[in-house]
Amino acid sequence: MVTQYGIKFAVHLITNHFGNLVAKVCEDLLRRGPLTLDQLIGFTELTKEQVKNSLLVLVQHNCVQAFILEKEDVGDDREGSKVNTQYLALLDNILHRLRFPKFLEIVSQDLDEECVELLEGLLRYGRLTLKQMVDRASQRKGNTSMMHELQNPVAIDVVRESLHKLLMVRYVERCPAPSPVVSSPVEKDTKKRGAKSKVANQVPETIEQHVLEAIVPVEGIRFSLMSNTEVIKSDDSPMTSEENFGKTTVIPIQEDSTLFHANFEEFIRRCRHKVLIENVRTRLDDEAATILGAILEATRTAEKKVKMENSVPLTLDTIFTEVVKTETGRTMTIDRVRSSLVQLGCPQRMLDDSYSIDLKKIIELARNEEVESIVLKRYGRDAYRMFRLLSKADRLLETDKIAESTFVEKRDAPKTLYKLWKDEYLHMEKLVVTAARQSKFLLWKVNKPILWDHVLDEMYHAALNLSLRLAYEQEKDAELLNVPKDKIVGQLQKRYKRLRNVWLLLESSLMKLDDALMLFHDF
């Protein structure tokens, strides 16, 4: 579900990066769903040129995807002959812009400096062809040593190799076709999505999900370095990527127009894995974390989507082999591994002795922890205990029962519960019993999916606030930033120091809050 403040925050990011016009176009797409160029011009009241340019910027930066919805055969519609390209804003990709430093950090841990440079370029320019990447690398080299001309022969091989490395680990992928034809979604009731359809998390596929699924290039091509012409040539002779790589080096690359961009999905997967492992480490121990890490690493490419509910099943032998490969797992015995797997909530399987870990549960516990810490800070320890009781019980409980189980005075309990309910942290039901005497009971419950959406919206709001406050602080001390460094003394130095501290605190808080945003939205 797209939250109100999610959109506001996304628009704020686009305004910061690309200015008001682009943001206006983006906002209309986010609020109204996919639109054609004409519709966009109508809604935004901008000129055709302005809208077009804004769309180009957004498409270049992977924030908007164009597509053509395949017309159903409804007679001989004359309008059907006119191709109607629609534009869809990709909210997730816009929010990922906040995470670019994190993605670069991941690559700098996993790969070398050249790969970081290459990804940096892709993130900065949105999408690039191999030739553009080579040019960029050559230019940078040219800048540092003016002796060499733009054509730096070393750069081509280096760039090609870096790109190959990034493709291999799936941090980079081919861009989808510019405006692919997408068949209509099977469920035609996407428009009918009302309050009722939200029941039991089974939200019907949105147009966004449908388009996104339809445009992903086929697995074989998605992470391949081959040029478009080669893909057609080698269609009937399957080769390993190693062979492909070997072959492509021979072919001149200059004419190739294949565009590459960062594969956010893989980065989010890496972030999710990290969160899963660290949560297990604090909740259980280092051994369990090592085992989970080994399992996730081994099955990374087998994961079909980011939000995997359970880890890909592996046999105990395979898990053990993977564990002893790691530095921290080298000394573990198979018994220790088995016992940790049980700790991780894996029932022993009799049939094929394979284990699969409930990842959704770990994410749920991490979300609970985040929400509980808000409850503790905002409403106090009694509220915290009551909230945790309800959260663990996962069913309706009566006021007095809650008070008894949490050691809270019976007369105080309703007040606290009411406060939590008013702020949408609890769900409440009234129960009237008409026996000898009529009595009214209040029943309370934590409704997690609804609460999580609510908390996520508050988090987007908070992220927007942090970002706005940062802009305000910078604006307030704008002239300070223009003073040459050696002139900053005395009173000025004090102000400068303060600004730096404020900056650091706001930036680091935003990055930390962004981890929580990912926890509730992407994981």
Place this chain on the structure above:
Amino acid sequence: MQGSSSQKRKRLDLVPSTGSLTDPERVLYNVIRSKKDMGIWTRDMKRETNLPDNVVNKALKLLQAKKLIKEVVNIQNKGRKHYMAAEFEPSKEITGGDWYSEGNLDVDFINLVKDLCLKHIMRQKVATLDGILEWSKKSGVFAVEFTTQQIEEILRALVLDDEIVEVKSTGFGDFASVPVGRVCYRCTSKGGSKGEPKAGAMASIPCGVCPRISSCTPDGIISPRTCAYYQKWLDF
């Protein structure tokens, strides 16, 4: 109908003294005594005895003076006057249970017990319910003796406080002395300072704890630019 033997004996002892009661006093006393350890509310007495208000009030005073009845606090409804025959001790429904004293939750006592149990678990690294119960009886730390249920309630509250966690023994490491699969308790490993759970991302910034977040807008009266909480937070 299952009063303990001591209560029965007491009641017998008391019977002669009721001989000196007036009729209304006796009627009232019998009604009160029939409610045993539950006691009775003055309004209900009046309804059951059909006596006029002034007669009931006078009889109550006299019965109290003769130490045949006593006034008790009912946790369910502290405003209502409740009376009980002198020989009974108020039931749990009236007092609120073991953790109540004089109609109030004995928070200080509960916290003391929680704290001592927590320290014991911390020392032991891993402890079972039975182990803690045994320790509470033998160590001499507590003046009163706890029931299994009471210790269970304390442990449950500590779990809700996120001070301890309920885990199943793996038989390895700290669990070595506990049979595999047995439910036991151990202290929560926390990143933050003692007693405080690790503050989440949201809880560490002003907006996370702001009671006015729903009225906060970028250009409103309450906004991140004018926010007093931010002012305080960023005051280096």
